[in-house]
Amino acid sequence: MKKDRAGRAPQQPRYRQLADELIGEIRGGRLRVGQTLPGELELGESYGVSRHTVREALRMLEELGLITRQQGIGTVVTASESSESYVQKVRSPAQLMQYPPESRLTVLSSGEIVANRATARLLGCTTGTCWYRIRTIRRLKPSGAAICWTDIYVLPEYAGIVEVVGRKPPLIYELIEQRFDERVATVHVDLFAGLIGADRAGPLGVAPGTPSLNVVRRYTGRNRRVFEVSVSEHPAGRFTYSLELHRGWGSGGGWTAG
Secondary structure (H helix, E strand, O other), X not given: OOOOOXXXXXXXXXXXXXXXXXXXXXXXXXXXXXXXXXXXXXXXXXXXXXXXXXXXXXHHHHHOOOEEEEOOOXXXXXXXXXXXXXXXXXXXXXXXOOOOOOEEEEEEXXXXXXXXXXXXXXXXXXXXXXXXXXXXXXXXXXOXXXXXXEEEEEOHHHHHHHHOOOOOOOOHHHHHHHHOOOOEEEEEEEEEEXXXXXXXXXXXXXXXXXXXXXXXXXXXXXXXXXXXXXXXXXXXXXXXXXXXXXXXXXXXXXXXOO
16 A cells, blocks of 8 residues: 555545445454344444445445345345455446557448358347448558458448548447447457458458457447447457456455556
């Protein structure tokens, strides 16, 4: 823990202090598994804090898996130790893949397709599903060096975005959100290794069979419908995906990022 110039540890927010106190009581057995905690108002009076502080402290204990909160039942202690976990905190879909800001997409071709068996397996849809596919290469400016080949699949009703792909900085899902009544609810990401085929080797400036990092991102809207899938192929050494994990407070040996 970092300390100030006087050698003192920085003051923790009050809800963190309260959460640490409650964790200590749970681990010490003073609050037992199966026991129902007092209500928020009563806890606030007992510890001399506001109801908001109590609510935030209980939220953190719930995230650690130490309590459950159910309407009509109350807050119940469910474990004396939190389970270990690794968490990557991402505050927006854009943080899933961060390309250099000076890079841009170049559209090679576009048009409607019907997913065959192989494409359906890659996109996670059923065979015969109609998509509008935009084939692109992402290049660095001003050198023009290719970072990756990306096939972007969007629902046919969103095909109009092709006219601005590469001309504006926003990502494809952001363009769709701006133009249509759509909002990203979830993003599923798959990463796997592959070999670059002869049809892409030339535009990417590598030899056929060069190892590649492949990334598939599926964007699901509020109605649980996948409205965009991007499939990117990066020649080995041209893109790195990394995350940093930190040991979280009171997490029983677990880790968090952020």
